[in-house]
Amino acid sequence: MENPIKRKTNLFFSDIVGYSKMIANNESHTLDLLKEHDIILKKEINAKEGTIIKHIGDAIFAEFPSINNAVEASIAIQKELSHRNSIYRGKDQFNIRIGLHQGDIVEKDGDLFGNDVNICSRIESISLPGSIAISNQALEQLNGNWYTHEYGKVKLKNIPAPQTIHRIYIDKADFQKTRHEDLINRLLDLNINIVNPDEKFEDDIETIGFMYPQNLGKAEDDFFCHSFLEQLIGDFSKIEKIRTSDMFEVGRYKNVDLSISELALKLSVSNIIQMSIINTEDNFKINLRLISMDNGDELIQETWSGKHNEQQKISGNIIIKIADIFNVELTEELKKLFNRENNVDNQAYKKYLEGKFLSDNMSNAGDLERSQQLLEEAIDIDDEFAEAYSNLGMTQNLLGDFEDAEEMLETALDLAEDSENDYALMTIYNHLGIYYKGRKKHKKAIRYFEQGIKLLKIYQDDLMEAKFLHNIAGSYSRIGDHDRALDFLYKSQKINKKLERPLGDNYSEIGVRYKELQKYDEAITYFNQAIKIYKSEGKNFNIARVEIIKSGIYITIGDFDKSIKSLDRAKMVAEEFEDELMDGRIMLCYANIHYTQKKYDKSKESITNAIDHFQNINNNNLILESMILLIQLHLETSDFDLANKVFKKCNRISKRVKDPIILSALKTLALDEKLNID
Structure with missing residues (x-):
């Protein structure tokens, strides 16, 4: 050397x-x-x-x-x-x-x-x-x-x-x-x-990027590499003087052959953490190196090992050591949080990590069902495991089992509050807010988001606070308080800007708020800004999602040519993902455009394609929504026998659907006298 x-x-x-x-x-x-x-x-x-x-x-x-x-x-x-x-x-x-x-x-x-x-x-x-x-x-x-x-x-x-x-x-x-x-x-x-030349910025921030952990165990153990990396990045976000690359950035370079110094340049950081992890039945071991890009020196080379339920504590110990090397002082609250003992059963915790991974990173049909099974098994082993209840609730929410989801989330809250588990409460408040926001119970959602924000201020977790502010804005908008919604979004944007985080999601959500205010020009402007940022980050999935929303705006204002162009762009971008949900949504949007234009043959073809995609992932909510449009199409073309045939199928599917909006639409359709309902 x-x-x-x-x-x-x-x-x-x-x-x-x-x-x-x-x-x-x-x-x-x-x-x-x-x-x-x-x-x-x-x-x-x-x-x-x-x-x-x-x-x-x-x-x-x-x-x-x-x-x-x-x-x-x-x-x-x-x-x-x-x-x-x-x-x-x-x-x-x-x-x-x-x-x-x-x-x-x-x-x-x-x-x-x-x-x-x-x-x-x-x-x-x-x-x-x-x-x-x-x-x-x-x-x-x-x-x-x-x-x-x-x-x-x-x-x-x-x-x-x-x-x-x-x-x-x-x-x-x-x-x-x-x-x-x-x-x-x-x-x-x-x-x-x-x-502004006079604007002041913090000059004592340390930046860290991560090489995606090398899995030294079996291929199916990759969930643990992902889970530990997510834990570490989440814990670092609570420290104001240390900034890290996020999971998306690290994931982009998971299978890219780059040296440590090359990766540091790609991630725009001054330090790189390199990890290798071996996961066994009851334990795991992590080899970690921290390398400075200022001089190429190795600042840490150390091994940590423990049981799966010690993941949080080992992550905390790593962060405490790195903070000490960088002369970053941690608050007593953070030290207490990082050193907290986890009393959850070890096997239950391992099943929880795998179940959470499957739910958060759906890539195959059946992932949600497998996630639900693993989380239920974790709860069977340890029935006081708050995080498992919370994540099971969110998985059931994605599956459309809303009553069960609510019960699991409320149980998680009771357990975390009884045990004063702030670590779990930060996540549970967010999950409850997201759940009730989705169920249109916005005042209840706001209450949970506000509780989460208060807790986050104690631990100075700016990144998580920005996410809560982003989420609470949607609920304020739904109850008609658009000014407050935009205020929360701008606060979230300010935090993300300070942390030098990408602003694509902020611009996208502000666009949604202007869409709801029927200020369509402003909405399109913000959506286009979001798309530019998503393009620079390679977030093509988000680009497709925003183009679909833009398409809806163009339908509303009667500009069908632009609506089709937005959907065409969404379809082109989405082709690389093979994502059934995204493909189905795009087809359903095409169907609505063609239906509005009275191009019924094209609309029927798009509806059929949409239903095929939704059936592949067993999404009964969207299957039912698509079939309701198909009934309306048959009624418009006087195909009453076909309309009745589809309606009977809808009735069977509706028994597995709990979304009140879709069920209400079906109930309204049943009043049409052209349908021959027994």
Whole structure:
């Protein structure tokens, strides 16, 4: 191992715009383009005496002997790619972003570490397609005259001090094509965080990312790797001075071959936790390493082991140790929470973890039923296990067993309050709020959300508080208090912005609130902002969900062309998931549009497809909703025999449905005199 060398250098990062989507659409062709990309960039980097440190997928990390060399190479690259793209068309074109910075690094084992490496990587991420972004620090060292526009002060993800960033244009003609105000508007449109120069930010935050834990046991034990990682990330969220990547971010790179330093750049963090876990019948063992990306040093290498019901305590012990290394002081309340003994039976806890995993991460038909079985078995073993009752209630809620769900959730609350189990209460209050919100009992939902928010303030869990505020907003909106609903959403947004969390869900929910206020232009604006963020995160499932809501708005205002286009986009995005529920909802939306347009044959075809999807996942609520539309269609086309036949099926299915809204719709339909009801 080489001795680390500290020095100043000129840094270069680049990546291909939309590379992940290109790979998904045509992997073979995209890899051919990547080879051409590498040849072009290598030639120009070498021509200006640059050194490629490494390739990170489609990204290139390099350094140069001077910032002038780095800029000249960058301009040469963008000019050559611009000329190339003028010759090629469509799928044969590609664009890159380039970010440049000058700063101090630590060279160790052929890699470069340090905060300035992180800064350069973040600068590249906010460069516009086909352009070059450069830090003010680097620009001030640049000799000669260059065409530039200033972004302003930009808050880069997980970089405490905002950076002044500039765009360098490849020539005068390129510069003259863009007005400064147009550049700023485009940056804001892309949700680049341009801040007030006087705005203050915390400068003593530690950031941690995670490699998805390596499972050293059987394949079916992966649920425990997921559960422990979720526990650890959830516990870290209670510490104001430490921020971590979330489960979605970590999951994106679960099966991607990246080194520790490469993953840190992808996650925009200064430290990485690497874990391997072996899970046995009664115990588990975790090997954990904490590596600093400031210098490549290993800060922790340690092993923890225990029974499954000690998961919370072991997670707490790990966090206490890491907080001590970072000189982060924990409150007495948090120390007490992290050291709390869990008296739940070990086998019951293991079944609970697996059942919760299946319910939270449904991927196959029957996962919910298997989750219910495991959670019931956990309760049979330990009938005072509050979290098992709560998660069983939420699983039953998803299955449509609402009365049983309510009983389980109320039992969970009684048990947690009797045992003063704050750890469980944080989750149970949220579950109860979500349940009663879904059952349209909004005042009751609000009461539970408010109790949760009060408890969270004791433990300073900002991230969970943002989720509660987000959820409570929906209930206030449903009782007609839209101003208060928006106020809660803006508070949630403020917390997420402070924590540098993505704002897609906030924008989406604000869009829903404006939709309910019938302010459709504002709703569409927020939905489009949400979609842009979801695209940057690769959250295609959320994109499809928002496009479906947009489609509903366009139906309401009679713009069927835009409604169809939104559904077409949702369908295209959803194709990669093979998600029966999403596919069924899309088909049902198509059916409603065609029905409204009196295109009854197309509507019937879409209804049939929707029912097929819902039957595959045994979702009787949506099967019944689809069949009610089918009855209405048959009545419109005077197919009374078919209408009666479908109605009889609906009556049979309704015995397994407890949703009052759908049952009320069926009851209203039964009053139609065209139906021959015995």
